[in-house]
Amino acid sequence: MSDLLEEVQRNLWAPAEIDEREVEKLLGRLSNGAIDFGELFFQHQRAESWTLEDEIVREGSFSVDRGVGVRAVSGEKTGFAYTEEISLSALMSATEAARSIARQGQNRRVAASHPVQAERIYPMGDPIDSLSEEAKVALLQRVDRAARAEDPRVKEVTVRLSASHESMLVVATDGTLGADMRPLVRMDVSVIVEHNGRRERGFAGGGGRSPLSRVADDDFAMGLASEAVRTALVNLEAEPSPAGAMTVVLGPGWPGVLLHEAVGHGLEGDFNRKGTSAFANRIGEQVASPLCTVVDDGSIHGRRGSLSLDDEGTVSQETVLIENGILCGYLQDKLNARLMNTQSTGNGRRQSYAYLPMPRMTNTFMRAGKHDPEEIIASVKKGIYAVNFGGGQVDITSGQFVFSMTEAYLIENGRVTRPVKGATLIGSGPEVMTRISMVGNDLKLDEGVGVCGKDGQSIPVGVGQPTLKIDEVTVGGTQA
Amino acid sequence: MAKENPNSSIDLSERAPLLKKLVADILEEAVKLGASAAEVSASEDVGLSVTVRKGELETVEFNQDRGFGITLYFGQRKGSASTSDSSPEVIARTVQAAANIARYTQEDACNGLAKPELMPEALVDLDLYHPWNTDAQAAEALALACEAAGLNHDSRIKNSDGAQVSVQQSSRVYGNSHGFIGHYLSTRHGMSCVLIAEDDNGMQRDHWYTTARDPSLLETPEAVGKEAGRRSVARLSPRKVPTGHFPVLFCPQMSSGLVSHFLGAISGGSLYRNASFLMDSLGSSVMSDHLSLEEEPHLPKQIGSAGFDSDGVATRDKAFVTGGIVASYVLSNYSARRLGLETTGNAGGVFNVTLKGNEKPFAELLKTMGGGLYVTELMGQGVNGVTGDYSRGATGFWVENGELAYPVEGVTIASNLKDMLLDIQYLGDDFDLRGNIRTPSVLVGEMTVASN
Numbered sequence: 001m002s003d004l005l006e007e008v009q010r011n012l013w014a015p016a017e018i019d020e021r022e023v024e025k026l027l028g029r030l031s032n033g034a035i036d037f038g039e040l041f042f043q044h045q046r047a048e049s050w051t052l053e054d055e056i057v058r059e060g061s062f063s064v065d066r067g068v069g070v071r072a073v074s075g076e077k078t079g080f081a082y083t084e085e086i087s088l089s090a091l092m093s094a095t096e097a098a099r100s101i102a103r104q105g106q107n108r109r110v111a112a113s114h115p116v117q118a119e120r121i122y123p124m125g126d127p128i129d130s131l132s133e134e135a136k137v138a139l140l141q142r143v144d145r146a147a148r149a150e151d152p153r154v155k156e157v158t159v160r161l162s163a164s165h166e167s168m169l170v171v172a173t174d175g176t177l178g179a180d181m182r183p184l185v186r187m188d189v190s191v192i193v194e195h196n197g198r199r200e201r202g203f204a205g206g207g208g209r210s211p212l213s214r215v216a217d218d219d220f221a222m223g224l225a226s227e228a229v230r231t232a233l234v235n236l237e238a239e240p241s242p243a244g245a246m247t248v249v250l251g252p253g254w255p256g257v258l259l260h261e262a263v264g265h266g267l268e269g270d271f272n273r274k275g276t277s278a279f280a281n282r283i284g285e286q287v288a289s290p291l292c293t294v295v296d297d298g299s300i301h302g303r304r305g306s307l308s309l310d311d312e313g314t315v316s317q318e319t320v321l322i323e324n325g326i327l328c329g330y331l332q333d334k335l336n337a338r339l340m341n342t343q344s345t346g347n348g349r350r351q352s353y354a355y356l357p358m359p360r361m362t363n364t365f366m367r368a369g370k371h372d373p374e375e376i377i378a379s380v381k382k383g384i385y386a387v388n389f390g391g392g393q394v395d396i397t398s399g400q401f402v403f404s405m406t407e408a409y410l411i412e413n414g415r416v417t418r419p420v421k422g423a424t425l426i427g428s429g430p431e432v433m434t435r436i437s438m439v440g441n442d443l444k445l446d447e448g449v450g451v452c453g454k455d456g457q458s459i460p461v462g463v464g465q466p467t468l469k470i471d472e473v474t475v476g477g478t479q480a
Numbered sequence: 481m482a483k484e485n486p487n488s489s490i491d492l493s494e495r496a497p498l499l500k501k502l503v504a505d506i507l508e509e510a511v512k513l514g515a516s517a518a519e520v521s522a523s524e525d526v527g528l529s530v531t532v533r534k535g536e537l538e539t540v541e542f543n544q545d546r547g548f549g550i551t552l553y554f555g556q557r558k559g560s561a562s563t564s565d566s567s568p569e570v571i572a573r574t575v576q577a578a579a580n581i582a583r584y585t586q587e588d589a590c591n592g593l594a595k596p597e598l599m600p601e602a603l604v605d606l607d608l609y610h611p612w613n614t615d616a617q618a619a620e621a622l623a624l625a626c627e628a629a630g631l632n633h634d635s636r637i638k639n640s641d642g643a644q645v646s647v648q649q650s651s652r653v654y655g656n657s658h659g660f661i662g663h664y665l666s667t668r669h670g671m672s673c674v675l676i677a678e679d680d681n682g683m684q685r686d687h688w689y690t691t692a693r694d695p696s697l698l699e700t701p702e703a704v705g706k707e708a709g710r711r712s713v714a715r716l717s718p719r720k721v722p723t724g725h726f727p728v729l730f731c732p733q734m735s736s737g738l739v740s741h742f743l744g745a746i747s748g749g750s751l752y753r754n755a756s757f758l759m760d761s762l763g764s765s766v767m768s769d770h771l772s773l774e775e776e777p778h779l780p781k782q783i784g785s786a787g788f789d790s791d792g793v794a795t796r797d798k799a800f801v802t803g804g805i806v807a808s809y810v811l812s813n814y815s816a817r818r819l820g821l822e823t824t825g826n827a828g829g830v831f832n833v834t835l836k837g838n839e840k841p842f843a844e845l846l847k848t849m850g851g852g853l854y855v856t857e858l859m860g861q862g863v864n865g866v867t868g869d870y871s872r873g874a875t876g877f878w879v880e881n882g883e884l885a886y887p888v889e890g891v892t893i894a895s896n897l898k899d900m901l902l903d904i905q906y907l908g909d910d911f912d913l914r915g916n917i918r919t920p921s922v923l924v925g926e927m928t929v930a931s932n
Contacts, residue, residue, distance in 0.1 A: 050585075053753070058588045060581035061560040064574065076533075081542040084564045097542045100616065133584040156754050192754050192866065201755060201866045241871070243894060244723040245932030274533070276641055276676055278683065354545065393859045393873070397676055397685040398715075400889055402860035402873035424862035424892050426873040427932075476862065476871040476892025478928045480724050 004124060005115055008169045008179040012042040012066075016086040023171055024113075029095050030072050031173040034102035037073040037334065039172040040095075041311065042086065043353040047164035048128045052140040052157070069353035070094040073335055074102040082354045111175035118308040118315045121301045122209035124181040126165035130211035136161055139216050147191055147225035153236070154229055155199075156192040161185075163212055170313040174334075178313025184208070184304065184460060186448065187215040189228040195236055202232025203406075206447030208304045231388060231407050234419045241408065241423040241477030247380050248425065248470045249411065251387035252373070252444035256463035259294055260364050260452070261392035261401040262429035263287070267321050267329070268347075268359040268454075269336035271396050278399030278430055282327050288433035290325040291369050298346055298362030304448035305363035305462030312348035312357055319345045321364075325434075333359045351457035361452060365464030369439025373467040376438045378414040384475055385409045385416050386425070399428040424476040432473055440467030491611065492524055492651040493665055499524055500663055502548070502566065503655040506575060510552050511657065513579045517553040517593050519656040521790065522546075527648035530619040532627055534640050540616050543648075552578045556587040590817035593791070596658040598813075598823065600794035603787045607780040608666035610694040612647045619645040622671065622701050629705030630675045634713045641674035641685065643705065647695075654792050662788050669695045673705050677712040684718075684887075686711035686857075691914050693781045711856075714877075718889035720931045721878055727852035727905075728893055728927045729845065729879065732912035734855050735922035739773065739835055741863055741870075741897055742766075743917075746806060747826070748815020750865060757868030757898055761806045767901045770837040773801035777831035784916030790828035798824065800833070804902075834918040839909045845923055847882035848906060853929050854879050855893065868897035874929075888931075895927040 013019060023040065030038025044066040051059040067084040068091060079101035083090040131139075140159045147157045162185065169179040186207030193200055204227035207215050215221060250258060263279070271277035279287065288294070298307045298316030307316050312334050321329050332340070333348030336359055349360035377385060385408065392403030404424045409416045445464035452461040503520045510518035525545045531538045548571065549562040559581030563574045614622075627643035648668045655661035672689035688707035690699035730738060742758075750756035758766060767773075777795035779785050788794055791813040799807045811819070812827035840848065859873035871894040877884045908921030 056586040056588060058585060058591070059558070059560070060585050061562070062574075062577040062581060063562040064570065064577075065564045067564065077537050078539040080539060081544075083544065084546055084566075094542075101537065101540050133580075137584050137586075158753070194754070199754060199866050201864070241894075243892070243928045243930035245930075274641065275639055276683070276685070354543065356539065356541070391861045393861075395685065395859070395875075397683045398718075398889060399682075400859070400873065400875070402862070402892075404860050404862035404871070421867075421869055422862065422864060423871040423894060424860050424873055426859070426890055426892050428890060472932060474890065474892060474930055474932045476873070476894050476928075476930050478871075478894045478896075480928045480930065 002115060004181060005179045008167045008181065011167050012044055012086065012169055018088060022088060026091055026095050027171060027173050030099055032099060032102065035072050035074050035099060037173055039071045039170060041069040041353050042169040043067060043166065045164060045166045046126065046128055049160060049162040050136050050140060052144050052159040055144055057137045057140050065352065067353040068094065070098040071356065072098040072101060076339060077101045078356065080356050111173065113171060113175050113177040116176060116178035116309055116313045116315060121299060121306055121308050122183060123211060125183065125211060127163040127183040127185045127211045128165060130213065131216055139221060143189060143221050143225050146222045147189060147229055150226050150229040151193065151233060153193040153195045153233065154191050155194045158190045160188045161215065168311065170311065172313065176313040178309050180308050182209060183211065185210060185212050185215055187221060187224060189224045191228045191232050193232040193236055198236060200232050200235040202228045202230065202235065204228040204231065205449040208302045208448040209306055210302050234407055238419040238421045240479045241420040242475060243477040243480040245472050245474050247383035248473050248475065249376055249380060249383060249385045250468045252440065252442045252467050253464060254446040255386060255389055256365050256446065256465035257389050257392050257403050259366055259465060260361060260463050261394040261403055262432055263294055263322065264361045264364045265394050266396045266399065266429055267331055269330045269332040269340060270359050272330050273336045273340050277396045279327060285327055286325050287327045287430050288322050288325045289436045291439045292322055292325050292433060292436055293320065293367040294322040295320050295367065296331055296347065296361055296364045300363055303363050303445065303462045304450060304460045307362060310346045310348045311350045312344065314344045314346040314348060316346040316362065331359045331361060333357055349459050351459055355457050358455065360454065360459055361461050363445065363462035363464065365443065365445060366466065368441050368443035368466045371438045371440050373440045373442050376440055376467050376469050377411060377416060379438065379469065380411045381413060383411045385411050394429065399430050400426065401429050402426045420477065425473050426476060427473045432470060435471040436468055437471050438469035442466045492526060492649045493609065495524065496651050496663060496665060499651055499653050500661055503653045503661060506548065506550060506571060507655055507657055509572065509575045513575060515552040515579065516555055517657045519551050519593060521549045522653045523650065525648060525650040527646060528616060528619065529644060529646035530616055530623055531642050531644045532620060532623040533642035535624065537620055538642055548574065550575055550578045552582050553592060554582045556589055556591045557582045557585050558591050559585060590814055593656050593658060594793045594813040594823055596660065598793045599658065599660040600662065600788050603662060603664065604778055606778060606785045606787060608664065608693050608785060610667045611649055612667065612669050612695040614647055619647065626671055626673050626701035626705040629702040630673050630709040633706050633709030634677065636677045636679055636713050636716060637675050637709050638678040639676040641676060643673040645671050654788065654790065656792050660792050662792060664787065667693055669698060671698060671701060671704050673708040675708045675712045677716050679716045681717040684712055684715035686715055691783065715887045718887040721888050721891060721929060723930045725926050726929050727849045728924045729849055729852065729854045730922045731854065731856045732910055732919050732921055734858050735919040736912065736915060736917040737858060738900065738922060739833065739917050739919055742901060743810055743830055744865055746800065747810040748812055748819060751809060752815055752818035755866050757866060762809060764806055765804050766806055767801055767804040768904045769804040771801060771804050771904060772799055772836045773833060774799050774836060775830055775833050779832050782832050783914065784832035786831050789825050791823065793823050793825045793827065795825045795831050830916065832916060832918065835907065837907045839907045839920065842908050842910050842921060845906055845908050845921060846879055846884065849879055849923055850882055852879050853888065853893065854884060870895050870897050870900065891929055891931045893927045893929055900924050900927065
């Protein structure tokens with residue numbers, strides 16, 4: 001940890017000729033009489049992406065962003081300012097702006113800072129430099145050729161390779177001194193297939209916190225190409241989807257977006273502190289079927305949603321949200337934990353220095369059950385088997401959530417038969433979770449493409465689940 | 481609250497010459513590096529937003545952003561880079577990064593700047609810059625008044641997710657190696673309120689907002705708070721409805737989504753990628769024949785107004801749809817070249833688009849409809865732009881005998897956009913003019929409504 005901390009300090013502080021003494025003084029300014037908590041969040045981020053379209057690598061872009069977010073908290077009040085200029089004078093004026101929420105008072109002593117010790121769960125290096133430009137371009141071209149070779153009905157192929165590297169350092173009046181270096185890579189393949197005048201799109205993507213070698217690996221990259229083509233071809237044959245309430249079996253992995261929407265958001269600390277979530281004040285109650293145990297775990301090695309420590313310097317952990325159907329925990333950042341008299345669960349996250357942190361998910365998934373997936377499908381007389389989804393959304397107050405199938409099949413008499421078109425599933429989180437009647441033994445995490453939006457802030461997240469059977473949920477097809 | 485808003489002293493109009501000079505310097509740097517053409521966009525924003533909740537100040541946020549985006553062309557190859565850091569060394573490195581990328585990208589015959597004669601000769605004053613001389617305390621007082629009006633509106637309003645006031649200034653420069661440098665200043669201010677009503681059947685939230693370039697055109701805090709309250713209470717005790725085929729009426733805030741799906745389908749990017757359900761639709765009838773869709777980029781004080789697009793091409797009035805027929809695609813310089821057409825001045829999107837057609841007052845619209853679903857909120861991303869297949873979660877009201885009967889939640893509405901656009905029977909006269917896509921209520925003859 002300490003060499004990482006030193007390297008991040010060198011990157012973020014040295015160019016501006018800032019050292020620990022000055023940062024301590026700024027914290028002192030932030031910590032006057034009426035302020036409970038103050039924090040400086042330094043960040044530097046590099047990002048690069050390459051796009052192949054129409055068989056040529058036609059676009060590449062690079063960006064670099066740096067800045068500092070300054071926060072002062074007094075009771076439930078927060079003052080926040082930021083600057084893209086890392087200099088003492090810019091930091092002073094951001095500090096003054098942030099502390100303007102509280103009346104002037106005596107400066108208090110700031111707790112002595114102690115470096116946060118966190119296990120490294122991804123490599124420190126910048127993935128942008130982990131592969132040469134020639135190799136990146138060649139990789140995109142190989143994936144394009146592989147996708148086109150899959151089937152003559154493939155008309156368009158778009159391949160995108162992205163890599164970014166974030167250095168962050170957080171210091172706070174509670175003595176926190178935390179730093180992290182976070183790589184993130186991703187490859188996306190999107191295809192259009194056409195047959196007899198009908199066109200369809202297929203998509204596959206994946207990545208995580210690793211060097212580019214993870215997505216540049218030929219098995220992985222060509223796997224994405226063939227998966228994108230396969231899903232497009234399935235949809236080319238799809239029939240209109242049924243409409244109304246029915247049994248739905250969800251496949252393993254990415255369909256775990258169910259948990260993200262149906263329970264995850266509703267269990268974020270801020271909504272529960274304010275009493276605006278359908279799950280507020282329900283700790284200890286049965287909110288899901290006893291077969292369900294749902295966790296959020298930011299400490300899994302190399303996953304897209306993972307963090308060694310969160311953006312407030314709290315070490316990531318596994319948090320059990322629902323155990324055997326009983327609600328047992330919320331996701332907390334420092335502010336909401338303090339106001340609810342509990343501890344942060346390491347879920348304080350922000351899109352960048354220019355945004356305030358809030359309680360957010362990391363990797364959210366359901367633990368495996370005991371059923372064989374085939375046994376689950378065999379138990380359904382008539383229903384839907386949904387294996388791939390676009391995205392979802394939730395109204396945390398009413399509990400209503402949706403998520404949209406992009407690859408689904410009919411189940412007839414215990415067998416998966418014909419593909420049906422994409423359709424939206426809708427239900428109330430607390431209701432749908434109690435209707436989960438079978439849980440598979442095939443827990444899988446997603447491939448690493450999730451982006452979660454909340455209050456205008458986007459962050460990378462992961463989801464996962466085993467095969468699940470929901471006895472009744474509304475399917476928004478056209479065939480009534 | 482002893483400190484004055486440190487951003488209120490910043491007037492972006494004073495700093496505009498600096499931003500323009502920076503753009504000119506970057507273009508010069510690009511030419512030095514041997515680029516055959518270059519374009520640069522730069523932006524600067526400052527603002528303040530204040531949130532209150534349950535009668536107390538919750539957050540005061542000061543924002544101050546700068547950004548530079550650079551695209552270099554070496555013949556038909558291009559590279560792009562961007563940064564938020566305006567220090568000379570970082571800008572030089574960013575230009576270098578764009579040049580480096582252009583060494584590895586491949587030649588694309590359609591790459592390049594738009595023709596110089598397409599750039600505006602002079603910029604019309606669109607009256608977009610109206611700084612609001614308010615500070616955090618005054619903004620807090622307005623937000624408190626707004627939330628209080630909402631909380632007091634009805635005893636069933638039991639909780640609040642807060643009221644917010646925001647004040648923003650922005651400065652935008654676009655320049656390219658043809659010698660064109662365009663600049664405009666704008667402001668955008670707003671107020672919003674989110675309230676939670678509760679009865680024996682649970683909680684419901686809804687919101688309302690006002691936004692304007694000129695702060696004197698904002699709705700009053702009381703009007704915003706009351707409307708948020710009215711909407712939240714109206715949603716209490718929702719019922720289920722039967723699954724079947726019914727008329728669906730979209731409120732103005734939701735019907736703008738239909739227009740934006742349509743605009744996506746006739747935009748160059750979807751068309752040249754073969755990713756649209758409206759391929760080769762220019763000149764074809766795709767909507768009911770009473771409908772037209774008009775773009776007016778030069779309306780004073782409007783949210784979508786702009787004198788040039790993100791290629792530097794002058795914007796102009798036009799129709800995308802006339803009498804239900806596609807009159808123009810939505811094209812940038814690049815996508816136009818891909819399709820063998822001329823740019824429509826829509827790089828980066830559309831500018832003040834209004835849907836027009838057979839209008840009826842809302843009450844008459846309900847009578848004409850008879851029964852069905854009035855949609856006030858949509859959820860999820862269930863729209864397939866390639867096929868037009870449409871399936872989304874909906875909240876709203878059931879219509880019976882030509883009147884709103886009771887609130888509905890937990891239903892989906894599904895159809896195909898091609899059918900829906902041709903089945904738009906009437907429009908309301910209740911235009912929502914706050915956004916870039918300006919629509920009234922829209923009545924679609926029939927969709928599948930699913931419920932449990």
